[in-house]
Amino acid sequence: MANTALVAEHTARTLYDHLPLLQVLVPFCAAPLIVLLGSRRLAWPLAFVSSAVALIISVMLMMSVREGGYISYTMGGWSPPLGIEYRIDTVNAYVLMLISAIGTVVLPFAYVSVKDEILSKNHSLFYACWMLCLTGLLGMVATGDAFNVFVFLEISSLSTYVLVAQGAARDRRALTAAYDYLIMGTIGATFFVIGLGMLYMATGTLNMADLADRIADQGANRTVRSGFAFIVVGLGLKVAMFPLHLWLPKAYTFAPSAVTVFLSATATKAALYVLMRFIFSVYHPDFSFTTNALEIIFLPLAIIAMFSASFIAAFQINFKRMLAYSSIAQVGYMLLGIAILTETGLTAALLHMFNHGLAKALLFMGVGALVLRTGGAFYTQISGLGRKMPLTCGAIVVGGLSLIGVPGTAGFLSKWLLVQAALERVSENSLFLLVSIAIVLSSLLAVVYVWRVFEVLYLREPNPDSTATEAPLMMLIPMWILAGSCLWFGLSTDFLYDIANQAALGLLDGSMGMLDSNKTLGVE
């Protein structure tokens, strides 16, 4: 590679140069610090400060790569492809920003919710696990080394299992949910490693950019192709791609509220990013097997997910479980955007990733607030609370509207783009007309399940013996920050659209200038 020599000379000097590493290192150091201090009182402030720092770092990274180009950070000065490289481009920075933003916004909410839902002796360890989970998610997005992705994936997964199991203080089914997730998650991660092993056999490298180079040179052979199959299945389990989603409803339903908020908005998104990275950057979509996999497997599965999961969601009697099923359906939209395989489709997928992250985090926070006041999220328990908890329920309405994709909310833009992307391809293949109809119809199903919640909250009589009062300020502030951003990104669409579009262009380019040595940044 032409730019290897350049990268080798790049020795990081200032703190600014170390940003890609600090992005991961700050929460990573916070985790053992929380354990060592062992103080219940210090755990939360430490966690909050380090996520806030991570957020600031990710915004700074975003600012430096939003026009395109990438930052290459070499671990310990060992130049890639031998050394581990962190490579930040627009797509990375975008997902990093989403994860750290959600991580930071959720923590004030978690402060109240965790106190209520988790045994107090576990609090400091809980926040340590939270930080490890954040580290893993940020790491797997930031890194440019394929095996490093696996390591961070497992860091985040292992801490996720622990976090989910913490719900056992309220309902013992959280334990089996965590166990099921552990079994499936481990199988998924191991499949991913097998795929990487095959890639390594075929190419002799693990650096993503180098992998892309070498696969492009040698073309597709059977090892490379089976590697692709293993990687897609492995990551599909983590993404909760339709037939591999079985762990999700249970894990989301029984995990503590704060954990569900965090996971629903970040974990599947980070895995989805890695999937995109492998499909578009490592394996170029020009390969026929990549295109085939997308059109023959991803596209139908995405549509089935959109319908079946939405349909199941409509029949739930538990708000939290309903949202979990809705998450599977929404992952379907994102996969559909990827499978359409155009610039518009990818932009829509990336936008939907962000918008759905905001809306789902907001809705799950709403659930958390209702659970705090009523002790459960069954529709009978939360009926008629619209009058008693107006601010909480108002935020839920905003989130629900964004989930449906009502104009004026963030969700509208991404669904609109998705329909547009499908219509753009009608001239090639008239089946895409059906795809665009499917998107609209499944949105109607979203109307059904969201409306049920509105009906329960506003049109029913409250329980006569209900003593519910408005949620505490620590919960309302993060909820309304997210509700505000749902509305703001719905009305002022340019900012996110430009970034997502730039990111989509980067991905379709053979990505991040992975094959293009001219577009470097931060490398002198």
Added chain:
Amino acid sequence: MGQLFNLQFLTGHIHYLLFIILMMTGLFIVVDKTNLVKKIIGLNIFQASVFMFYVSIGKVTGGTAPIFPMDDKYHVDKEALQGIVYSNPLPHVLILTAIVVGIATTSLGLALIIRIRESFNTIDEEDILNIEQEMTRDDNNKHRDVAEGLT
């Protein structure tokens, strides 16, 4: 494609065959067994197969351990270095990481099983499933009126 069954090909790729057999054994145990501990054991076998796979792809024909030949004063023997073929150490190093991850997963899984045993009083998946279905049915009965009201 002349020969479907080629003995030389099979013996030459025996490690892949073993890897596949072990991997399928592990996966089968995970899927088939209802005992939670046995599932974890199956998961371990499954992971061990992948470790084997990685270690075997590092093998270079005629390769030796990747250690520089040194004399008794720890100087690298430049002449002995000529013509030596080393096995590839990188997959071995990678799989060390994966082994550590595997241990963490196993211990977490076992810890979860202990907690499951404490609260469900069984570690058999089918019994747990029955208990959980019972719990779900209770929930549904308790909160039914809403579901009935709409459907």
